[in-house]
Amino acid sequence: MDKIFKNSKLVPYYYLGRGAFANLGMLLNAKRKTQGDFVVVVIDHYFSGKHILPEGSIHADDLVIYADTSEEPKTTYIDALTDQVKTKNRMPVAIVGIGGGSTLDVAKAISVMLTNPGKAEQYQGWDLVKHAPVYKIGVPTIAGTGAEFTRTAVLTGKDKKLGINSDYSVFDQVILDADLLETVPKEQFIYTAMDCFVHNCESLLGRINDTMTIALAEKSTQMMKEIFLGEMDLEKLLVASSLGGLAVANSSVGICHPLSYGLSIELGLHHGFAICVAFNQLEEYYPEVATFKKILEKYEIHLPKVVSDDIAEEQLERMAVATMLNEKPLSNAFGDDWENIFTKEKIKSLLRKM
Numbered sequence: 001m002d003k004i005f006k007n008s009k010l011v012p013y014y015y016l017g018r019g020a021f022a023n024l025g026m027l028l029n030a031k032r033k034t035q036g037d038f039v040v041v042v043i044d045h046y047f048s049g050k051h052i053l054p055e056g057s058i059h060a061d062d063l064v065i066y067a068d069t070s071e072e073p074k075t076t077y078i079d080a081l082t083d084q085v086k087t088k089n090r091m092p093v094a095i096v097g098i099g100g101g102s103t104l105d106v107a108k109a110i111s112v113m114l115t116n117p118g119k120a121e122q123y124q125g126w127d128l129v130k131h132a133p134v135y136k137i138g139v140p141t142i143a144g145t146g147a148e149f150t151r152t153a154v155l156t157g158k159d160k161k162l163g164i165n166s167d168y169s170v171f172d173q174v175i176l177d178a179d180l181l182e183t184v185p186k187e188q189f190i191y192t193a194m195d196c197f198v199h200n201c202e203s204l205l206g207r208i209n210d211t212m213t214i215a216l217a218e219k220s221t222q223m224m225k226e227i228f229l230g231e232m233d234l235e236k237l238l239v240a241s242s243l244g245g246l247a248v249a250n251s252s253v254g255i256c257h258p259l260s261y262g263l264s265i266e267l268g269l270h271h272g273f274a275i276c277v278a279f280n281q282l283e284e285y286y287p288e289v290a291t292f293k294k295i296l297e298k299y300e301i302h303l304p305k306v307v308s309d310d311i312a313e314e315q316l317e318r319m320a321v322a323t324m325l326n327e328k329p330l331s332n333a334f335g336d337d338w339e340n341i342f343t344k345e346k347i348k349s350l351l352r353k354m
Contacts, residue, residue, distance in 0.1 A: 006210075006250075008212075008249070008250050009151065009167040009170050010149075010170070010246065011138075011148070011149055011170060011171050011172070011173070011174050012172060012173075013172070013173045013174070014173070014174040014175070014176060014242075015174070015175045015176065015177075016176045016235075016238070016239070017176075017177065017178075017235070018177060018178050018179045018235065019177065019179065020175050020176065020177040021054055021139060021175055021177040021179070021180060022054045023054075023175065024053070024054050024057045024096070024137070024139070024175065025054055025055075025056045025057035027094075027137060027173060028057060028058075028093075028094055028096070028137075031093040031094045031135060032059075032093060033093070036061070036090065037092075037093045038059070038061045038062050038063065038088065038090075038092055038093070039058075039059075039062050039063075039092050039093060039094040039095070039096060040062070040063045040064075040065065040085055040092045040094070040095045040096070040110065041053070041058060041062060041063070041064045041065065041095075041096045041098065042065045042067050042081075042095065042096065042097045042098065042099070042103055042106050042107040042110065043064065043065070043066050043067065043098045043099060043103065044066070044067060044069050044098065044099025044100060044102075044103040044141065045066040045067060045068050045069060045070075046069070046099070047066070047098070047099070047141075048066045052098065052180075053098075063084075063085060063088065063092070065081060065084070067081075067099065067102070067103050067106045069099065069100065069102045069103055071268065072102060072154075072155075072156045072161070072264055072270065072271060073102050073105055073106050073109070073154075073155055073156065074155065074156050074157070075119065075120040075121040075124065075155045075156070075157045076120075077106070078106065078109045078110060078113060078120040078155060079113070079119050079120055081106065081110055082110055082113040082114060082120075085110060085114060086114070091114065091115075091134065092114070092134055093134075093135065094134065094135045094136065094137060095107050095110055095111040095114075095134050095135070095136040095137070096136070096137045096138075096139065097136065097137070097138050097139065097171075098139040098141060099139075099140075099141050099142075100140065100141060100142040100145065100147075100192060101140075101142075101144075101145030101146075101147040101154075101192070101195070101271065101272075102271070104138050104140065104145070104147040104148060104171075105147055105152075105153040105154050105155065105163075106153075107136055107138065108136060108138075108147075108152075108153035108164070108169045108171070109153040109155060109164055109169075110134075111133040111134040111135075111136040112129055112133045112153070112164055112166070112168055112169060114133065114134050115131045115132060115133050115134060116129055116130060116131050116133075120155060120164070121155075121157045121158075123164045123166070124155060124157060124160065124162040124163065124164060125162060125164075125165065126165045126166075126328065127165065127166055127167075128164075128166065129164065129166040129168040129169070131168075132168060133168045133169075135172050135173075136171050136172055136173075137171060137172065137173040137174070137175065138171040138173070138174045138175070139174070139175045139177070139180070140174075140176065140180070140238070140241070141180040141181065141184070142181060142184050142188065142189065142192050143181060143192065143193055143196070143234070143237045143238045143240070143241040144191075144192035144193040144194065144195040144196040144197075144237075144241050144244075144272065145192060145195050145196070145241070145245070145271070145272070146195070146196055146199055146241050146242065146244045146245020146246070146248060146249075147245065148171060148174045148176070148241075148242060148245060149170075149171075149174065149242050149245035149246045149249060150169075150170075150245045150248060150249045151165060151166060151167055151169050151170050151249045152164060152165045152166075152169055152249075153169050154271070156264065156265060159265070159318075159321075159322065159325075160261075160265070160322060160325045161261035161264055161265050161322065162261075162325065162326065170249075174242075176235075176238045176239070176242065178234035178235040178237075178238055181234045181237070181238070182234070186299065186301075187301060188272065190276075190295070190296070190299050190301050191270070191272030191273045191275070191276050191301075192272040193224070193228070193237065193241070194272065194275060194276050194279070194292060194295070195271065195272050195275050196220065196224060196240060196241045196244035196245075197221065197224050197244075197288070197291075197292060197295075198253075198256050198257070198275050198279050198292075199217070199220075199244040199245070199247060199248040199253065200217040200218075200220050200221040200224070200244050200247060200248075201221075201254075201256075201279075201286045201288050202248065202251075202252070202253045202254030202255070202256060202257065202286075202329070202332075202333070203216075203217040203244075203247040203248050203250075203251045203252075203253075203254075204217045204218065204221075205254065205285075205286065205333070206251055206252055206253075206254050206332040206333055207331070207332050207333075207335060208251045208252045208328075208332045209247075209250070209251040210250070210251075212250055213247050213250045213251045216243045216244070216246050216247035216250070217243075217244065217247035217248075219243055220240045220241075220243035220244040220247060221288070223236055223237075223239065223240035223243070224237075224240050224244075225291065227240065228295045228298070228299075229291075229294065229295065229298065251332065252328055252329050252332040253326075253329045253332070254285075254329055254330075254332055254333035255282060255285050255286075255329075255330070255333045255342070256275060256278045256279045256282055256286070257275070257326065257329055258322075258323040258324070258325075258326035258329050258330055259278040259282075259323050259347070259350060259351065259354075260274035260275045260277070260278040261274075261322055261323065261325075261326060262318075262319035262320065262321075262322040262323040262347075262351065263277060263278060263306065263307075263319065263351075263354065265318075265319070265322045266315055266318055266319045266322065267306055267307075269306065276292075276296075276301075276303055277303055277306055277354050278350075278354060279292060280292070280293070280296075280303055280354075281350055281353045281354055282350070285333070305354065306354055307351055307352060307353075307354045309352075311352070316348050316351060316352070317348075319347075319348075319351055320344050320347045320348050320351065321344075323347050323351075324339070324344065324347065330342055
């Protein structure tokens with residue numbers, strides 16, 4: 001059988017360093033060619049009322065959207081925001097996402113949907129996007145999701161949580177500025193950072209990886225251990241998150257993410273927290289769960305049990321089905337015969353522990 005080669009797309013440009021966010025205005029001005037050109041800036045609603053944008057980066061005709069991240073981004077929310085942008089009756093020259101993984105995914109999804117017909121739910125899956133998106137810039141204000149470097153925009157639909165997995169979801173420019181991480185609450189900081197740790201574990205032990213993936217994930221894991229079991233370094237954490245994002249973009253997630261999606265859809269849990277709850281019960285698959293528990297202990301993070309002991313069978317069934325919809329990650333973890341290995345009953349038994 002002929003070997004199948006993967007042609008991997010990376011973010012072409014990035015700034016790194018404290019104060020790098022000040023370059024946003026210059027980047028946007030380079031895209032403005034005529035007087036009517038405008039940009040769309042999607043900012044996490046956490047920053048509403050705060051002066052976060054660099055002086056002079058936004059013009060009067062630009063559209064600033066404070067994305068509601070109290071829930072995971074839904075496909076219907078993306079459709080509504082895309083329609084809002086379309087009321088300008090012309091295409092923006094750039095989309096900027098400023099915030100955590102959810103906000104960055106919202107910005108990615110809008111950039112794709114502005115140039116592709118239909119609804120966002122039609123593009124949940126792998127390589128379904130046909131038309132080039134609007135130019136987009138990602139500015140993470142928390143580290144761990146790796147969304148600034150991944151090729152997906154994770155969205156929740158009526159019965160599934162699945163990304164717009166496409167080269168067209170990749171940012172054209174990223175700005176990594178550790179100054180933006182200074183105000184993140186401790187619990188959210190840890191939950192989100194551990195998403196990166198889990199990305200690395202899933203990439204390293206999966207079947208869809210290569211020498212590049214392994215190198216990126218191993219280095220990211222090493223840096224994460226130095227940061228969380230040693231001395232905190234926010235800029236180093238941003239780099240570790242980026243490497244983890246690159247690793248998973250070049251491979252796939254594994255067991256933990258599909259399980260967390262079931263938790264998020266049915267119980268409304270935020271992604272980072274759901275990841276931690278799920279990973280905490282996966283030591284039989286991932287030896288690094290032991291390190292994960294040491295980190296939680298050091299930072300005095302206590303994970304509650306979120307699945308009730310008397311959970312209704314119908315609810316547990318929906319969570320298991322939502323997990324099993326993620327065929328590619330589970331195939332990455334177990335192989336093509338994953339359904340006979342990671343059965344619905346096994347999934348339910350794990351969920352009951354969470």
